[in-house]
Amino acid sequence: MQWRTERIIFSQLFQSSMVSVHVPSLTFSNGYKMPVIGLGTWKSKPGDVQRAVVDAIDAGYRHLDCAYMYGNESEVGEGVKLKVQEGVVQREDLFITSKLWNTFHRPDLVVSACKKSLSLLGLEYVDLYLMHWPFAFKEDGDLIPTDADGNIVLSDVDYLATWREMETCVHLGLTHSIGLSNFNSQQIERLLVSAEVKPANLQIECNPYLTQKKLINFCQSRGIEVTAYSPMGSPDSPYLKAGMPRLLEDPGLHQVAHRVGKSVGQVVLRYLVQQGISAVPKSVTKSRIQENINIFDFELSDADTSYIDSFNQNLRICHRDHARGHKFYPFNVEF
């Protein structure tokens, strides 16, 4: 018992000594703050993600990016619970995001979907609840409902009706803030006209191969903070096709990384946060989890930033082509 207590005390001392990194935050228009680096959890196997969350919190992460669709929210919640029980963090130190999946857009399903994620995560509230996509899928069935020919079965629920129930989630105290993911500027503009609670955040695919300058400027001009998903180019994505360029292998990024004495991943993340946006790199590897948050001891020069800007090729990996025919498919317009 004594050994166990000593071991816990030692581990807490060791952990707190590891948290030397100060992570800046973005402030939402409603006053809540989101740390600019968060841990992504898509594709993190349930058996790996609890350890990844523990390693991330030990490394100084206070922001976790989750979604019902990722099928691992209960294991993420286990990791959080462990660190809270150990006294390393308190719930209110953490910024936790979840997302409403496409099969729950029908207004009567939204609040219960949010409560389901809360129950899986073991939380009383999330900090941010995002509408994962603007288009909806057939309700109440598989997360990816398909017909006999293997085509996705879509639903025509309007995201404005869904948003009203996202607002209810705020009023019920289930989430501090609500936001959007994978929406284009026209869809956001349409939503802003009638929204009673404004979207605090837009989460979009963003990295040096898909710089999203116009959409970022659009959001920032309307007081919406932006989060970059797939910042590393999602090298483990099922949607990455043979022949597509691999961001982390880019020779120009290697050149900058070599010159500034950082890894390519760190350069990419620094490039993103220097634009006033946040990023949610996914990793289940302890050394990379640590690496990805240690980006606050160097700066990229304007020349480096412009050089990296020039790598843009509007390369979208997470384009969800199967919904291209939906009236709310977001990627048929420039931004």
Ligand SMILES: NC(=O)C1=CN([C@@H]2O[C@H](COP(=O)(O)OP(=O)(O)OC[C@H]3O[C@@H](n4cnc5c(N)ncnc54)[C@H](OP(=O)(O)O)[C@@H]3O)[C@@H](O)[C@H]2O)C=CC1
């Ligand atoms: N809103 C949305 O629609 C979407 C949201 N997301 C969110 O964004 C997160 C991140 O995006 P994701 O698509 O997962 O991809 P990322 O761009 O974060 O890439 C993840 C991959 O990069 C590897 N990696 C991480 N850090 C490094 C590093 N420093 N050096 C080398 N390799 C590294 C990881 O390996 P390993 O794990 O083996 O260490 C993993 O294979 C998701 O996990 C999810 O939370 C993602 C897609 C869509």
Ligand SMILES: O=C1CO[C@H](CO)[C@@H](O)[C@@H]1O
């Ligand atoms: O976050 C994401 C990753 O997983 C989902 C399902 O494959 C994507 O659609 C989504 O945008």
